[in-house]
Amino acid sequence: MTSDPRTTAWLDQEDAHLAATIRAHRWAVQYVWDGDEPAEPPFGYTVGLFGLGHPELAVVGMSAANTHGVLNEAAEMVAAGRNLVPGELLAWEVWPGLRIVVEELPNPGDIVLGANRFYERPAEFSVRAYQLTWAHPGHVFPWEDGESCGPEVQPRPGMWRA
Numbered sequence: 001m002t003s004d005p006r007t008t009a010w011l012d013q014e015d016a017h018l019a020a021t022i023r024a025h026r027w028a029v030q031y032v033w034d035g036d037e038p039a040e041p042p043f044g045y046t047v048g049l050f051g052l053g054h055p056e057l058a059v060v061g062m063s064a065a066n067t068h069g070v071l072n073e074a075a076e077m078v079a080a081g082r083n084l085v086p087g088e089l090l091a092w093e094v095w096p097g098l099r100i101v102v103e104e105l106p107n108p109g110d111i112v113l114g115a116n117r118f119y120e121r122p123a124e125f126s127v128r129a130y131q132l133t134w135a136h137p138g139h140v141f142p143w144e145d146g147e148s149c150g151p152e153v154q155p156r157p158g159m160w161r162a
Contacts (some may be wrong), residue, residue: 015117015118018047018114018118019118022047022048022051022118025048026048026052026075026079027046027047027048027049027052027075027079028046028047028048029044029045029046029047029067029068029071029072029075030044030045030046030047030112030114030115031043031044031064031067031068032044032162033064040160041060041061041153041154041155041160042060042061042062042063042064042067043058043059043060043061043067043111043160043162044058044059044062044064044067044068044071045057045058045059045071045111045112045114045115045129046058046071046074046075046115047112047114047115047118048075048115048118049075049078050115050119050127050128051119052078052079054078054083054084055084055105055108055127055128055129055130056108056112056115056127056128056129056130057071057074057075057078057084057129057130057131057132058105058108058111058112058129058130058131058132059071059131059132059134060131060154060155060160061134061153061154061155062134069094069095070095070098070100070132070134071132073092073094074090074100074132084102084130085102086102086103086104086130087101087102087103088101088102089101090102090132097139098134098135099134099135099139099141100132100133100134100135101132101133101141102130102131102132102133103130103131103132103133103157104130104131104157105128105129105130105131105157105158106157106158107157107158107161108126108127108128108129109122109123109124109125109126110123110161110162111129111160111161111162112126112127112129113162115127115129131157133154133156133157134154136153136154142154142156143156
């Protein structure tokens with residue numbers, strides 16, 4: 001794969017910045033705004049938790065500020081030695097009423113592109129990742145009856161990609 005010199009220089013700078021952030025903070029959060037299609041929601045994921053022996057974490061359908069906040073809170077738990085597991089319910093005092101369930105992300109190679117680039121792993125041998133699925137207004141999760149936000153806001157794990 002060849003790239004033009006400008007793209008190569010930009011990627012080198014991005015890689016150096018990411019490495020410096022992970023060295024300083026143990027992980028970074030990569031936020032991806034809207035995709036090519038209007039129905040594609042924004043999402044974010046961690047880069048660096050794989051190096052701590054834990055799957056990376058992803059959140060879809062939240063604002064940049066909330067994505068960074070949730071992922072940083074969860075990553076702090078991991079850095080402190082906590083292993084999150086699928087099915088676990090998370091809640092934090094800093095966000096009263098916010099409930100999050102940890103779910104296995106079956107297609108991490110389609111989502112955590114920056115993490116795979118950082119760890120030099122091809123998509124077919126992707127780092128593992130969990131999706132942190134949040135309860136919508138009314139404290140209803142996407143799989144529950146009465147769910148008020150459609151799948152375009154927060155698609156189910158495996159039903160979306162970067």
